[in-house]
Amino acid sequence: MSDGSHMPERAPQPDRRLFLKVALGTGGALVLTAGMGRAEGRGEAALSAYVRIGADGTVTLQSKNPEIGQGIKTSLPMIIAEELDADWSRVRIEQADTDATRFGAQFAGGSLATALNYDQMRRVGAAGRALLVAAAAARWQVPATECRTDPGVVVHTPTGRRLGYGDLAADAARLPPPDLASVPLKDPKTFRIVGQPHGGIDSARIVRGEPIFGIDTVVPGMLYAVYEKCPVYGGKVVSANLDEVKALKGVRDALIVRGGTALEGLLDGVAILADSWWTANRARQTLKVVWDEGATASVSSEGIAATAAALARQPGTKVLRKDGDVAAALAAAAHVIEADYSYPFIAHAPLEPQNCTALMQDGKLVIHAPTQTPQAGRTLVARTLGMAEADVIVHVTRCGGGFGRRLNNDYMVEAAAIARQSGKAVKLLWSREDDLRHDFYRPGAFHTLKGGLDAQGRLIAWHNHFISFGQGDKFAPSAGMSGSETPARLVPNCLIEASLIPAALPTGALRAPQSNALSFVFQSFLDELAHAAGKDPLDFQLSLFGEPRMVGTDFDTSRAIDVLKAVAKMADWGRPAAARPGLRTGKGLAFYYSHRGYFAEVVQASVTAGGEITVDKVWVAGDVGSQIVNPSMARNQVQGAVLDGLAQALGQEITFRDGRAEQSNFDGFPLLRMPQSCPVEVQFVLSDHPPTGLGEPALPPAPPALCNALFAATGHRIRRLPIDTSALKA
């Protein structure tokens, strides 16, 4: 996450280094454990890899990070297996449970897993291979340099003798561990696993319908629970007709749970426990709760918009960036363009509704949860219930989607509280209505923009007033902005200021947080400026990036230029889309840099006379470094992210009235369906940089590329999401 609010601290720790331990496992297995530890090797070691090579040649790898559909359960083990030169068909992958003392940071978010683990995982695998080669050389009494590996076997090249890894495991386990810093790594040109498409590790189980998701968890004696919270965020229970609910057939218990005031934590509610989830959920029709709704009951989307409009007429209260002199540059500009943009709150809506199974067992609270942040969940549960963290055990299940929603563990602390208070094993499951009404929404915002062009059509001034949410001068979660979002740092006179609306609404990170919304505003406005300058949008972007160079410590304009040129070629940018009767068709371009990834996208869209939109095709060029670990999953992630972005732009919006969300299911909050889907052509531009993640950075360019295509098709500029098709009528 770019705001870092949900993520473990990623600061470099120079006093920590990668260590490797080699041990003999049961049955003559070679066991390698690796992790980050203090240089002196004392205490506090965080495990990052576990590798076991059994005497039968089976290689077992533990995947430490939660699987949310991003494919990490497959791709991190692929990296170890590559350098180990394992036979992939003999590799088994296990999901590691939450154990901060063993595994260090375990999370899914920020597209960070590949970036953080690529080099480490390679070295661990290479060390295992070096040990096996050394064991074989000793057995044959030959120099190790005469030996090579084929998948799963060591070969003595001069004589062709072969020994399987299983035969060598016990010998290798008795050798001293190689130095990880100097262990030889493979030349990436010889990779056999990394860079090849691999299906997901769980896919065969999924096509058989096996019960591997959180919602499928069953524990002995389990009851099914629902949890009714106040529809107004942070509201309190005054009273509830528990006796009437408990008298219903199949209902086993009903109880009031008391929570705190933090929206991310346990909130007041009423739990109903029953023999089946349907029975528990139906009992909500009988449940009557008197709520103290609190101050948020007066919040509405209309009120927020009115507040924002008033704030837009005043200077910002917070300066995020100030370069040069914007006022002077705008006064001297040949053209000044002004526009107001806005985008709504939206929900994550992972298809598996929030759920968690919890039970007390021998004084410990045992939890099974689909979560992106198991360690943070354990801490939240322990703190809320006044338990020691050691007494809270979190088993991570496969997640039916994450998108950032499962960075928050509200459903985990609810299940834990219900289990402890009722003394029963419970599976808490939210309805879709619970999910859409109690999300940590991608916050909406309002932007006023002024751009100044000189006589040659160059962008010389950029003024952005960002009206967002927060208390005092502190942004609400994921409601901030970095001050270095493109095109900041590229325009000599740049002022970015902010004003905050103090509404107590739950907000959080959604796939490509902040970037997913800011891209729409900035890349649409740049398109406006390009047209005002009389320039082709591609040429305008290329001239903005200018000479290949580093901007700040992280942004490489040459990588931006390369993906823009690549996508222009793929989409035949200079050639207009073929005309079709009854349709207005156009192509739109957008670029965005987020989560270390550089993505440029072209959308071709068509509009009927009635304003109905069809997205014909999307072309994507992305640079995430020198190596795509798993090309099949990488393309799938990019296609999904692009279509996700289009769905947001085409129809998604959460609105508030009387302090509560107005949308409650997929009728009011539409997700993309097959007929709205379109082909997404993906090209990876390989560059000489360490590989970085893919879950997020392909999303941000999609909404503005679509809106720019609609402008090209119709001449109507979209400045508010979701797109109002009535404005697109011919």
Add this chain to the structure above:
Amino acid sequence: MSFRLTINGKARTVDVDPDMPLLWVLRDVLDVKGPKFGCGAGLCGACTVHLDGQPVRSCRTPVSAVGTARITTIEALDQTPLGRAVQKAWLDLDVMQCGYCQAGQMMSATALLAANPSPTDEDIDSAMSGNICRCATYNRIRAAIHQVAAAHRKG
């Protein structure tokens, strides 16, 4: 009330409220966890099962409405050559991301292909429009359906 159901070729008797949707009879009473809960309103298709070969949303089908219809879930997809071809195409093309919706997608796709062995893109749009994939793996779902159809044409 007692209901006799035929699920994946096996007779099962359940004693449940007649209004209980088939989805919850399957998941919570009979421990058949393949059909998934996504919306409870017939809007997402994650709960799709077959009744006598026809795709239905089990979250909106009361158990009392099932009658004598044969119920087929994802767990029995491999009992027919077409079902196995659908499973193979899903794996060959590495369709899934989170995988949660795919049981419903595959049940809808199998019903489509059983009725129409060579569907056009328009046929696919129509038959699959009730199944949401939140990860938006639609490019690959479409390709997988075409792959099964092409294999069928080759015989």
